[in-house]
Amino acid sequence: MKHVLFIYNRHAGKNKTWANLSDMINTMTEQDCLITAYPTQYRGDAGDAIVRWSSAFDQIVVAGGDGTLSEAIAGATRLPEPPVIGYIPVGTTNDFSKNLDLPLDKLTELAATAVTGVPHTHDLGRFNGRSFLYVAAFGAFTEIAYSTPQKAKNLLGYNAYILEVVKNLASIKPYHIKVEWEDQVLEGDYLYGMVSNTTSVGRFRNFPPGNPDLSDGLLEVTLISPIRDVKDMEEFSRALLMTDPSILNSMMTTFSTAKVKITAAAELLWTLDGEAGGAHQTVEIEAIPHAYTIIHGK
Numbered sequence: 001m002k003h004v005l006f007i008y009n010r011h012a013g014k015n016k017t018w019a020n021l022s023d024m025i026n027t028m029t030e031q032d033c034l035i036t037a038y039p040t041q042y043r044g045d046a047g048d049a050i051v052r053w054s055s056a057f058d059q060i061v062v063a064g065g066d067g068t069l070s071e072a073i074a075g076a077t078r079l080p081e082p083p084v085i086g087y088i089p090v091g092t093t094n095d096f097s098k099n100l101d102l103p104l105d106k107l108t109e110l111a112a113t114a115v116t117g118v119p120h121t122h123d124l125g126r127f128n129g130r131s132f133l134y135v136a137a138f139g140a141f142t143e144i145a146y147s148t149p150q151k152a153k154n155l156l157g158y159n160a161y162i163l164e165v166v167k168n169l170a171s172i173k174p175y176h177i178k179v180e181w182e183d184q185v186l187e188g189d190y191l192y193g194m195v196s197n198t199t200s201v202g203r204f205r206n207f208p209p210g211n212p213d214l215s216d217g218l219l220e221v222t223l224i225s226p227i228r229d230v231k232d233m234e235e236f237s238r239a240l241l242m243t244d245p246s247i248l249n250s251m252m253t254t255f256s257t258a259k260v261k262i263t264a265a266a267e268l269l270w271t272l273d274g275e276a277g278g279a280h281q282t283v284e285i286e287a288i289p290h291a292y293t294i295i296h297g298k
């Protein structure tokens, strides 16, 4: 019998998920697990709970959205031997779950996979000394993420973001930045930038393009050029509405690197895994290779 600490965020995603809490617990119990259930009590508690209690358990299972998973992994990697994390994605966006080959249609199948799936070890990101799970970003979307209240996000989900972005497209100003990696330098104006370790950001699949490997010791840098004319504006709106970033190919610069430094003309607001990451003029971002282990569907 496996002792499992099941940490869930009741504030993530839609309320109706939690009507199935008992089914999730029952499914894991059927897989020869003894479940201790713990609802997070405050922001950041998913990580704190893992630091406090994981040594008494064989495995951790986390249910929530990208924010909860990010906090859990940050907690796990504070420990000298990070515990294996199973993940049940029940948030609003669930970007990170797209990397894990999970059976996304049914909660009970997700719960079974969380305790019976295949462990994989991934790289983690480090942003000015602080960890992030899958994306550090500035620009267009990130300000929208701050300004769309959590309640609206829960109610309207993706549409809330998109309506806000399209409404504000014309007023989005580019940022002047210098990007330094290996022996290369790029300087210019960009609308949006991200450094990521994922195949999906903001519900966009294939963003960044090229199906990145989460365990190769590299992060992907993606920069989007400013809107120059009506055609760019139309493409930008279409990419957002169809959640198809490839429409933006002519405006997108991408490359992979283990370490990058980004310096802005003035302080930039960053988000880390979709949550506020603070204002910074210079950031140093790097991959921490093979930092944590999470369960995949295969």
Ligand SMILES: Nc1ncnc2c1ncn2[C@@H]1O[C@H](COP(=O)(O)OP(=O)(O)OP(=O)(O)O)[C@@H](O)[C@H]1O
Pocket (backbone or CB within 6 Å): 009, 010, 011, 012, 013, 014, 039, 040, 041, 042, 043, 044, 045, 064, 065, 066, 067, 068, 069, 071, 090, 091, 092, 093, 094, 095, 274, 275
């Ligand atoms: N007990 C709690 N009270 C208030 N906030 C909490 C509590 N537990 C966790 N949180 C916070 O809830 C926020 C939202 O959680 P999460 O990101 O998992 O869900 P989501 O926003 O619905 O999904 P996604 O990030 O995938 O869009 C996180 O910032 C987390 O810190």
